[in-house]
Amino acid sequence: QPITLSVIKADVGGYVGHSAMHPALLEEARRLMEEAKHKNQIVDYHVTSCGDDLQLIMTHRHGVDHTDIHHMAWDVFTACTQVARKLKLYGAGQDLLADAFSGNVRGMGPGVAEMEINERQSEPILIFMADKTSAGAWNLPLFKMFADPFNTAGLIISPTMHAGFQFEVHDVKGHKRIFFRTPEEMYDLLVFIGATGRYIIKAVFTHDGEIGAVSSTQRLALIAGKYVGKDDPVCVVRTQGAFPAVGEVLEPFTMPHIVEGWMRGSHYGPLMPTSVQQATPSRFDGPPRVIGLGFQLADGQLIGPRDMFDDPCYDEVRRQVNILADQLRRHGPFEPHRLPMDEMEYTTLPQVMEKLRDRWSELP
Ligand code: F6R
Ligand code: MG
Ligand code: MG
Known part of the structure; x- marks a missing residue:
């Protein structure tokens, strides 16, 4: 019988700022995953974080893109968002782009990587x-x-x-x-x-x-x-x-x-x-x-x-990263540290540019 490994993640609130995850969120996620395991919805799980992202690693027998699994993950993220709101953590619910779950977390904000294997x-x-x-x-x-x-x-x-x-x-x-x-x-x-x-x-x-x-x-x-x-x-x-x-x-x-x-x-x-x-x-x-x-x-x-x-x-790659980080940081707002214009389109920069739109005139 094949097994499915699903990793579903979302940023539902950072501590402090966008730098890490408050332990209360991990605790809440583990509590809910343990419940799901007891109800045999999943075979096993591991909850962790990377920076401000909550990572749900699950194994189950339902195959990829399964509504119940995605729904469960969505519910965990919503419950953790509640915890984040109570602690006024930063950007509570940041990645939950939809108001309610609609069958599949794909396109709703959370990230998903799943494989079904023998x-x-x-x-x-x-x-x-x-x-x-x-x-x-x-x-x-x-x-x-x-x-x-x-x-x-x-x-x-x-x-x-x-x-x-x-x-x-x-x-x-x-x-x-x-x-x-x-x-x-x-x-x-x-x-x-x-x-x-x-x-x-x-x-x-x-x-x-x-x-x-x-x-x-x-x-x-x-x-x-x-x-x-x-x-x-x-x-x-x-x-x-x-x-x-x-x-x-x-x-x-x-x-x-x-x-x-x-x-x-x-x-x-x-x-x-x-x-x-x-x-x-x-x-x-x-x-x-x-x-x-x-x-x-x-x-x-x-x-x-x-x-x-x-x-x-x-250790050595980490040291080299720090050297490169220094080098790039010195460029401040200049490329190639800052992304090129067409990629900045997907940041908040266009709002700033919009303000200056009428100030541009034809070259003499
Ligand atoms: C990058 C990131 C942070 C924020 C920055 C500003 O992925 O999460 O660098 O973009 O801290 O955050 P806001 O706009 O929430 O004040
Ligand atoms: Mg964040
Ligand atoms: Mg993040």
């Missing part, structure tokens, strides 16, 4: 969660994990991976999707996924169609039509055997890769891998953070987590 003899899984950045932040690491032989030795050495993978890419502005096979179509794939604001890797599969990774792809600004915070994406990756090893999946994060997000969702900054404890972006509301939790699935039970970036081997 659990292998042993099923090691890594779940990445990021704050102060957007969905395109997974493009580079996912490409490296599943298509770059300089990152993933298994692509060369392992007979189970030597054939490569398939990438499902979504055009979040054009609402279309396309599949690319690697290594054959690697250059075609890169034409698109290098543009991380528009083309986003939704999933990766083996050539037999076995799912290896899935990400959350929604862009909140495109849903709401105005800036309501960055999407702070999540990504689930299966590891070992036919998939990259745990160490091959973690390796891309040793590079201080520059992503969009950071202060007011309007800047480029380096992505810092940290422990859950240290995923509290505060310097200029950043720099953007990524956490990685490792689990072994056992008949749907989430054995774990191991906090994968809570390890001295990521």
Whole structure:
């Protein structure tokens, strides 16, 4: 019987500002998830946070996009919003863009990454969660994990991976999707996924169609039509055997890769891998953070987590991130620290520009 792993997340209130999560929200979410487990709605769960985002990691037997599971997550977010309101936490209910649940949380604000799998003899899984950045932040690491032989030795050495993978890419502005096979179509794939604001890797599969990774792809600004915070994406990756090893999946994060997000969702900054404890972006509301939790699935039970970036081997990338952060910060409101104009369209800047509209005149 297949098992579904669902990661559903939302920012329902920050502590302090947008920097972290108050323990009372985690407590409320755990209480409700425990209830759902007792009622056998889910098999198991783990609740955590990354910055100001509440992360619900669940296993169940209902398949992806299931109304009951999405509804339950929505109810947890609403209940936690109540707690956030009582404590007057910052931006209570920020990501709940709809007034009431309508069948599926997709397009309503929360981020979702789900996969239905037949659990292998042993099923090691890594779940990445990021704050102060957007969905395109997974493009580079996912490409490296599943298509770059300089990152993933298994692509060369392992007979189970030597054939490569398939990438499902979504055009979040054009609402279309396309599949690319690697290594054959690697250059075609890169034409698109290098543009991380528009083309986003939704999933990766083996050539037999076995799912290896899935990400959350929604862009909140495109849903709401105005800036309501960055999407702070999540990504689930299966590891070992036919998939990259745990160490091959973690390796891309040793590079201080520059992503969009950071202060007011309007800047480029380096992505810092940290422990859950240290995923509290505060310097200029950043720099953007990524956490990685490792689990072994056992008949749907989430054995774990191991906090994968809570390890001295990521000290050097963290140091490099701080150096890059200093360097970028010195640019202040200038590109390439600040996002280019067409991306600023999805921030609060257009309101400021609107005020000056009539002051512009033709060049003499
Ligand atoms: C970025 C983020 C923060 C806020 C900033 C201003 O994703 O959440 O950098 O954009 O703190 O927040 P408001 O507009 O809520 O005062
Ligand atoms: Mg927030
Ligand atoms: Mg956030």
